[in-house]
Amino acid sequence: MTYAFGDFVLDLQLFQLRHGEQVVPLEPKVFDVLRYLVEHHERVATKRELLDALWPNELVTEAVLPTNINALRRALGQARGEKTPIETVHGRGYRFSVPVMRGNSSAVPARSLGSLAADLPDDEDDPFVGQQPLLEKLRKLLTRALSEQGQIVILRGETGIGKSRIARRLTDQARAQGADVWSGACPEGLGTPPLWVWQEVLRSAKVSEGGAGLRRFLGQSAAELSPWLYELLEDGDDNMLARGERDRFRLYDALVRLLTGASKVRPRVLCLEDLHRADDASWQLLRLLAPHLESLAVLVVCTVRSRDDLTTATSVQRHVEDLARLSFCSRFQVTGLSEVETGQLLNKQLGREVPHDLSRLLYQKTDGNPLFLRELSEGIMASGQSDSDALRDAPGLSPPELVRRVLLRRVERLGEAAQQLLSAAAVVGNSFELSCVAHVAGMERESVTDVVDVALASRVIVPLPDRVESFRFAHELIRDTLYSELGSGERKRLHQKIADYLSQQSSLHGQGAKEIALHYYRALPEASPGNAMTWLSRAAEECEREAAYDDAARFYRSALDAVRLMSEPSATDLTLLNQSLERVSQRQRAAESAN
Numbered sequence: 001m002t003y004a005f006g007d008f009v010l011d012l013q014l015f016q017l018r019h020g021e022q023v024v025p026l027e028p029k030v031f032d033v034l035r036y037l038v039e040h041h042e043r044v045a046t047k048r049e050l051l052d053a054l055w056p057n058e059l060v061t062e063a064v065l066p067t068n069i070n071a072l073r074r075a076l077g078q079a080r081g082e083k084t085p086i087e088t089v090h091g092r093g094y095r096f097s098v099p100v101m102r103g104n105s106s107a108v109p110a111r112s113l114g115s116l117a118a119d120l121p122d123d124e125d126d127p128f129v130g131q132q133p134l135l136e137k138l139r140k141l142l143t144r145a146l147s148e149q150g151q152i153v154i155l156r157g158e159t160g161i162g163k164s165r166i167a168r169r170l171t172d173q174a175r176a177q178g179a180d181v182w183s184g185a186c187p188e189g190l191g192t193p194p195l196w197v198w199q200e201v202l203r204s205a206k207v208s209e210g211g212a213g214l215r216r217f218l219g220q221s222a223a224e225l226s227p228w229l230y231e232l233l234e235d236g237d238d239n240m241l242a243r244g245e246r247d248r249f250r251l252y253d254a255l256v257r258l259l260t261g262a263s264k265v266r267p268r269v270l271c272l273e274d275l276h277r278a279d280d281a282s283w284q285l286l287r288l289l290a291p292h293l294e295s296l297a298v299l300v301v302c303t304v305r306s307r308d309d310l311t312t313a314t315s316v317q318r319h320v321e322d323l324a325r326l327s328f329c330s331r332f333q334v335t336g337l338s339e340v341e342t343g344q345l346l347n348k349q350l351g352r353e354v355p356h357d358l359s360r361l362l363y364q365k366t367d368g369n370p371l372f373l374r375e376l377s378e379g380i381m382a383s384g385q386s387d388s389d390a391l392r393d394a395p396g397l398s399p400p401e402l403v404r405r406v407l408l409r410r411v412e413r414l415g416e417a418a419q420q421l422l423s424a425a426a427v428v429g430n431s432f433e434l435s436c437v438a439h440v441a442g443m444e445r446e447s448v449t450d451v452v453d454v455a456l457a458s459r460v461i462v463p464l465p466d467r468v469e470s471f472r473f474a475h476e477l478i479r480d481t482l483y484s485e486l487g488s489g490e491r492k493r494l495h496q497k498i499a500d501y502l503s504q505q506s507s508l509h510g511q512g513a514k515e516i517a518l519h520y521y522r523a524l525p526e527a528s529p530g531n532a533m534t535w536l537s538r539a540a541e542e543c544e545r546e547a548a549y550d551d552a553a554r555f556y557r558s559a560l561d562a563v564r565l566m567s568e569p570s571a572t573d574l575t576l577l578n579q580s581l582e583r584v585s586q587r588q589r590a591a592e593s594a595n
Helices: 028-039 047-054 064-076 132-146 163-176 196-235 238-243 245-265 280-293 314-324 339-350 356-366 370-383 401-412 416-428 434-441 445-457 476-485 488-509 513-522 529-545 549-564 571-594
Strands: 002-005 008-011 016-019 022-024 086-089 093-096 101-103 151-157 180-185 268-273 298-305 329-333 431-433 461-463 470-473
Touching (some): 002 028, 028 047, 151 314, 163 298, 180 196, 196 245, 356 476, 401 476, 416 445, 416 488, 445 461, 470 476, 488 513, 488 529, 513 549, 529 549
Antiparallel strands (some): 431 470, 461 470
16 A cells, blocks of 8 residues: 655555655654554544554653654655645644545565665765675665565674674665664673563664553463563563573563564564674574564574684574574675775765875775774874875874774783784784794794684784795784884884894895894884994895885985994994985986986
8 A cells, every 4th residue: 555645655565655766764653653644634633643543552742743743744855834744733733734645556666775875875974885795685685574584684794894884774774664673782791681682672672662562562462471571671580591491482482472463564673783792592582583584574683793703702603503504594794895995985084085095005904994994094183194104104003092992802812822922923013924923922832833823713813825834914903003002112122133033034044124124223222223224224225226215215314313323423334324315315306307
């Protein structure tokens, strides 16, 4: 059944209000108010009539009506003072004052469902970019669920990758298509009551439908089963789990009946966030509900951290695998943004065109993680650094507090030995050879192997495919965070140990001068200024041979700094270095003129 008025179509079967080909988002109660006014458009609907029809057996005041009417007027584009389409009849109620045509077709133009990204407005404070292939798959699953082919969606990914934002995108689209969303989340920390996520779902359902609505959905079993729901909803009784399987199954039966009854009135979406923190009983309840969802207009959306995050317990992975065996359960790994998408997000976040080299460096540091990108971009703007020099300066940008805390927590869970090894690796650089880090950290070979296995399993580091026993940090931000946690003296001590080790290897294997020079320079003044000057000069000469004159000039300037730290600076060294600096500067200017 449909009703057409002006450029709008009210579809009672799909629970949609459409304006042309666009679906207009409406809260469930606002939709119900519109439906009632349209169905009774030939007369005035009194306030008492509306309250009795739409809020039966609930203690509400007349104040709820203006709130919903105003929301409806905004959705219909009715300006303040206008009397159409909704007219206020003072002292009486409301009248739908435009012509209405009734129809039987609920066919939706093919484009009206659109894509999850295209149909929904962007949030200026938290813009959404990318993930188009995933969003398209989710849109198709949502369409199936709205057609009484229930679906379960599990979104997996690391902290900050965007699981919750994608889930919100999906639930917003579901609301726009007439579904009601009941949501719950598992908080971080100990002491959370059993079945907490389901308590939150029931509270969300009660806010949406009211207590009378929930009892109505239970049907003839309401008197018998509603106490089980309300014991969980009102009291959060921790003892419920200890009462035996029979009582828990009655609770499960009540939830099945509730969802079955509710989905016959309107499609429902259950959004269960951060299920890696959920207790086993919450997972078991979801598994018991799952077989009943296949024939209901219900979509369950779950967010879970990736299995490579050690905060995700093995038992959680078993629960995920168990659900995934169902034919109507789909798992998706949420990955970072591409380099192009990173640039697009930064442009939106900062409100201006971001230089390509800056967006590329931020992409390299974050692997396209939206949370890390947002925090780093805000940090750069707050500090007044707005170009790639902010990131190019070694040893790297110190991550903002939120990102630092997230990454430190991940590393701390690996144990003290891992922290010791990874801190030494952070001083080496974003990529490192195991032999060098083991030497610098002063760790035995067997201990190092164990730590590497744990760090690889948690994806704090990943192997370099073309080099034996060489690795890199999964995020440059992990390296930056660990580096920033070290005290200045400890950094210099480690830089000197690395430089000494690499210089010894250089005599055997021809190790590159630039890396050694940088470590000696960062170890000043504790390191020998003479050693630093020697290697910085070699690095400058190496860059000069490669026609990298800008880099050569930087190394010569650093060599001059080292000479000035000597107790008795050599006039000859100062003269030669200044001459070399002038030479490469002239060559740099000539090269720029030629271009």
